Amino acid sequence: MDAFQHVNHARMVTLLEEARIPWLLEPGRPTAELGTGCVLADLRVRYRGQLRHEDTPLDIAMWIERLRAVDFTIGYEVRAASAAPDSPPAVTASTQIAAFDMTAQRLRRLSNAERDYLAQWKD
Numbered sequence: 001m002d003a004f005q006h007v008n009h010a011r012m013v014t015l016l017e018e019a020r021i022p023w024l025l026e027p028g029r030p031t032a033e034l035g036t037g038c039v040l041a042d043l044r045v046r047y048r049g050q051l052r053h054e055d056t057p058l059d060i061a062m063w064i065e066r067l068r069a070v071d072f073t074i075g076y077e078v079r080a081a082s083a084a085p086d087s088p089p090a091v092t093a094s095t096q097i098a099a100f101d102m103t104a105q106r107l108r109r110l111s112n113a114e115r116d117y118l119a120q121w122k123d
Contacts, residue, residue, distance in 0.1 A: 007051045013043065016076055016093055019060040030113035034099060037108070041071060042096035049090035055080035061089075064122045070107045071098040072118050 007015075025035040051058065059079045066073040073096045077089035101108040110118070 007053070007055075009045065012045060012051075012078070012091060012093075015058065015060065015078070016045075016095065019062060019076070020074060020095070023062060030111070030117035033111070034097070034114070037100045037102045039098050039100045040095060041098045042073075042094070044095075045091060045093045047091055048088060051078065051080060051090045055082070055090075057081045059083070059085075062121070064118050065094060066096075067110075067115065067118050067122055069109050071096055072110070073097075075123065 024031045026032065059081050061077045061079075063075050064072055065075040073094050076091070076093040076095075078091035078093070079085075079087060079089050083090075099108045099110050099114070100106070
C-alpha cells in the first residue's frame with residue numbers, strides 16, 4: 001500500500017512477476033529453461049481501477065498475446081479475488097519476454113517444446 005491507500009506500482013509489477021514465474025519456470029515445464037536465460041524486453045501496466053489491501057488476494061489471469069521466434073508477450077488482467085470474473089479488470093498489463101543465451105550473450109530462438117507450450121495459452 002502506498003500513501004494513497006492502494007497497491008503501488010512497484011508492488012504491482014512484483015505481483016505480475018510472482019504470477020508468471022511458477023507458470024513458466026516450474027521444473028518439468030517445457031519453458032523451465034527460460035529460468036536460466038530470458039530478458040524482459042517490455043513492460044506495460046495500465047491502471048483502470050484501484051486495488052486496496054482489503055481486495056487481496058488478487059486474481060491474475062494470464063495468456064499469450066503474441067508468440068514469435070525469439071520472444072512472446074504475456075497479457076494480464078488483475079482483479080480483486082471477490083470480483084466477478086466478467087467484471088472489468090482493475091489492472092491490465094503486458095510483458096514481452098525474449099529467450100536469451102547467457103553464454104553467447106545474445107537472443108536465442110524458442111525451442112519447439114517452448115513454442116508448443118506457449119501456443120496452448122494463446123488468445
